[in-house]
């Protein structure tokens with residue numbers, strides 16, 4: 298069971314994450330208004346917002362999943378609140394350094410800080426090292442935290458059991474692995490590998506920076522490392538959210554817990570391999586990349602989506618279909634999240650097909666698909682957990698309040714916002730343009746509409762977040 302100190306630190310995390318989330322949504326809306334020609338930001342201002350928005354969003358929704366995993370893990374084994382505090386402190390320091398490098402130093406390479414952009418100084422000179430060091434601080438904090446959580450899992454389950462391999466050979470093994478443990482293990486292993494790659498990447502950046510250019514990096518290697526780290530981290534973050542769903546959805550719906558079966562075990566073990574190799578689809582336009590890797594990229598992108606997504610979607614459909622469900626905001630958010638995840642996943646597979654990618658590469662189709670499975674997928678999975686845990690802190694899961702208006706605003710706002718990206722992407726409007734030339738009128742029109750829909754989404758989020766934060770604050774007064 299969660300200790301009071303774990304509850305307090307989880308509350309502090311939730312309040313921090315949600316505050317940053319609101320700021321990052323506002324940055325997003327400002328970008329869309331600028332692209333719609335409704336406000337005038339300087340190009341530097343736009344790219345500063347884009348860099349801060351992208352990194353903040355990816356970061357907070359990765360740690361949101363880790364907060365949930367560690368909290369729910371306390372049902373199975375003892376967990377360390379101190380480890381959690383350590384990660385929170387380093388995260389706050391890292392975010393402050395990052396925001397100073399972007400907002401004060403004007404660093405604006407985009408969230409992928411693709412080599413050699415950080416060395417083409419178009420900002421304060423000190424901003425490049427500060428930016429790289431901010432990532433080092435965040436990376437160290439999250440690496441120690443994710444290894445720590447994995448060790449906590451291994452205190453109760455052997456490595457074989459954590460991966461549920463005993464379910465592949467026996468129908469009723471002595472020790473059964475809860476799906477939550479398997480998915481958390483698979484995702485944490487992926488996150489640890491991403492973070493090790495990030496450390497290698499940063500060492501290479503620092504080597505070139507501090508050698509004053511006498512050491513030069515290989516751009517293709519740097520791009521492969523960057524996308525192995527960035528693409529995989531964004532995907533693993535989503536799977537942390539799915540682990541929360543497996544643990545909580547049946548419980549809050551008044552249904553029996555999901556049981557481990559051989560096909561769930563197989564699906565998630567395969568997912569681990571495919572997700573780690575799908576990033577090659579970011580390299581399709583790098584013609585010097587060996588052809589074999591490009592083929593791996595396409596196949597892994599297909600296969601990655603089948604096991605986890607198909608198995609999870611079917612599990613959720615079987616849970617809901619024909620059964621009397623106790624609906625609450627928690628399972629509604631999980632349910633909508635699965636729909637967003639599926640739609641975003643289909644958008645991703647379309648783009649990862651090489652013949653389509655020739656047309657869609659670096660168009661707004663790219664932010665279309667990843668915003669769908671983030672803003673309408675993983676964010677909702679984590680919010681469902683936040684809502685559930687805030688009610689647990691408040692001492693009751695029973696809320697008679699209807700959230701019809703909030704959910705309506707979130708659905709119209711969220712799906713409307715991503716639809717504008719899809720329409721513009723299908724019309725070949727490029728991504729990462731601060732403003733569009735007159736020939737791309739459709740880019741401007743869709744951007745203005747997107748800003749409107751995103752504002753509806755923001756209002757819905759504010760309504761949900763207000764209630765969550767109010768309940769989380771109460772934990773600090775309990776003893």
Ligand code: HEM
Pocket residue numbers: 321322324325326328329347348350351352354355358406407408409664668671672676714727728729730751754755
């Ligand atoms: C309603 C909420 C949001 C709004 C209004 C918004 C808006 C935007 C805009 C306008 C861009 C630039 C698109 C382009 O022209 O390339 C962008 C990029 C991005 N967004 Fe969002 N976004 C939102 C939510 C999210 C969420 C929830 C996540 C992740 C969990 C996210 C992650 C990113 C990332 C990684 C980028 C790419 C940044 C880059 O290219 O360097 N966004 N967003």
